[in-house]
Amino acid sequence: MTRQDTRRRFLSTSGGLATLALAGCLGGDDSDSMGDGDGMGDDGMNDSDGGMDGDDDMNGSDGGGMDDGDDAMDDDGMTETATVRVRIENVASTEFYPADTSTDGAVWVTPGAYAVHEGGNPIYDLGESASVGLEALAEAGPPTGFEGEDGLVDELDVSTDVHHSGAYTPAETVADPNDPTGEVPGAPPIAPGGAFEFEVDVAPGQRLSFASMFVPSNDVFVSTDEGGIALWPEDGEPVDGDVTDAAALFDAGTEPNAEPPGTGPDQAPAQDASDQGADEGGTVRRLSDVDDGHEYPRVEDVVQVTVTPT
Numbered sequence: 001m002t003r004q005d006t007r008r009r010f011l012s013t014s015g016g017l018a019t020l021a022l023a024g025c026l027g028g029d030d031s032d033s034m035g036d037g038d039g040m041g042d043d044g045m046n047d048s049d050g051g052m053d054g055d056d057d058m059n060g061s062d063g064g065g066m067d068d069g070d071d072a073m074d075d076d077g078m079t080e081t082a083t084v085r086v087r088i089e090n091v092a093s094t095e096f097y098p099a100d101t102s103t104d105g106a107v108w109v110t111p112g113a114y115a116v117h118e119g120g121n122p123i124y125d126l127g128e129s130a131s132v133g134l135e136a137l138a139e140a141g142p143p144t145g146f147e148g149e150d151g152l153v154d155e156l157d158v159s160t161d162v163h164h165s166g167a168y169t170p171a172e173t174v175a176d177p178n179d180p181t182g183e184v185p186g187a188p189p190i191a192p193g194g195a196f197e198f199e200v201d202v203a204p205g206q207r208l209s210f211a212s213m214f215v216p217s218n219d220v221f222v223s224t225d226e227g228g229i230a231l232w233p234e235d236g237e238p239v240d241g242d243v244t245d246a247a248a249l250f251d252a253g254t255e256p257n258a259e260p261p262g263t264g265p266d267q268a269p270a271q272d273a274s275d276q277g278a279d280e281g282g283t284v285r286r287l288s289d290v291d292d293g294h295e296y297p298r299v300e301d302v303v304q305v306t307v308t309p310t
Contacts (some may be wrong), residue, residue, distance in 0.1 A: 027181040059259045081203050082309055084113070084231060088168070088210065089195035089304045096297055102216050102263025102269055107302055108189040109196075109222065110141035111169035112212030116161045116200050121209040121228045122159045123152065124284045130219075130252040131155055134284075137211055138219040138252035140268055141189065143167045152211065168196040172187045189215055199310060202231040202238065214302065215263040215269060219252040220287060222303055230303075231307060240245060249299050253282025255294040 077301035092107035099105045113133075115122050124134055136145045144167065145151025158163035190196065207228035214220040229246045233237045239275065251257070256278055266276050281307055287296055 010105065014137065016211075025101045064242060080234065081201050082281065083199055084238055085197060085199050085308045085310050086168075086210075086309070087195055087197045087304075087306045088112075088212070089306075090185055090190045090192050090302070091300075092192045092297060092302045094192050096301075097216070097260075097262045097295075102267065103262055105262075106191055107297065108191055108206050108215040108269075109194075109303060110137070110213040110215060111143060111167060111191040111196065112137065112167065112210055113143035113156055113167050114158045114200070114207055114208060114210040115159070115165040115200070116202060116206050117228065118206060118233070119157070121158060121159050121224055121226050122161050123209050123211045123223055124250065126250075126285065127283050128283075130195055130254050130284050134211065134252060135219070135254045136170045137213055138221040138250075139213075139255055141213045143169070143214070144210075163203075165202070166198075168198045168210070189213075200231075205231045205234045206231055208307075212303075214249060214296075218255040218264065218269050219269050220257075220261075220296070221250055221252060222247060223250055224248075229305070229307065239307045240309055242304065242306050244300050244305045247299050247303060249287040249296060250303065251282075251285050251287050251290045254280055255285055256280045257290070257294060259293050261296070274284060 012016040061135070088109070090107070090109045092109075095105045096107050097103065097105045113123070124130060130138065131152070132149050133143075133145050133155040136149070137143050137152050143152050145154065153167050155164065156162050159165075192263070194213075202208075208231050209228040211221050211223040214222055224246050225248050229243045230239060256267065258266070258278075261267065266278070
């Protein structure tokens with residue numbers, strides 16, 4: 001079956017913010033993260049073999065497109081599929097934290113990785129250690145990983161439960177209120193009012209999971225819950241509407257939450273290197289189960305996730 005290209009669109013935020021210096025979040029002096037190195041290249045795509053290239057256009061390798069195994073068939077014996085648009089919007093307050101924090105009081109959401117899959121969320125296992133790719137995303141933002149290592153996109157690409165996967169991110173640095181001078185390499189995060197949009201092909205029984213870093217933090221990320229989002233129930237039609245209730249905030253357990261968000265030197269975007277900070281040696285947990293004494297918003301006060309059949 002011919003695989004359809006996954007389209008990415010980035011919607012710029014409205015309003016202005018101060019110029020960002022995201023050395024830790026999106027690549028600094030010690031790591032290109034999503035810049036010109038092993039992360040995001042000049043065209044915004046992952047340069048590594050396991051990631052995305054110009055031919056695959058975010059569809060993955062062996063797992064790209066629709067799996068020809070157990071998918072439903074139409075009357076002509078062809079796999080029944082639909083295309084849906086996923087929108088992840090930053091709905092956080094611009095003044096959730098004090099104005100003197102590293103994000104001027106706002107909450108940002110970084111570009112992330114997604115997977116269309118069956119079974120549970122392939123991005124994490126609650127109570128288990130985070131993968132190297134998830135650690136990179138949760139601590140520094142890039143879905144393409146730390147320099148020289150596989151990123152979350154690469155890990156999802158080779159997962160046997162994933163039909164297709166990729167990153168939702170602009171093709172290159174764009175004119176954006178988060179980066180008015182155009183100096184942040186790769187893709188900047190979105191501030192309140194901004195949104196990521198991408199389209200995926202889906203068949204009955206398939207689900208969607210995604211992950212983005214919550215900024216500012218040491219290793220907090222937003223993702224779908226353990227079951228992901230049911231894009232097309234076996235006994236129904238493709239989902240159409242708000243699916244935010246299938247998302248949550250998580251702690252990767254890879255770096256201690258030592259200071260309040262926005263104040264710690266080891267937190268993105270204030271850190272000098274993407275892998276800066278002590279090793280916590282913990283496990284992935286829901287943020288609501290973490291008692292670190294700090295204040296975090298509810299997931300519905302951070303993102304709104306909607307799915308629309310096209």
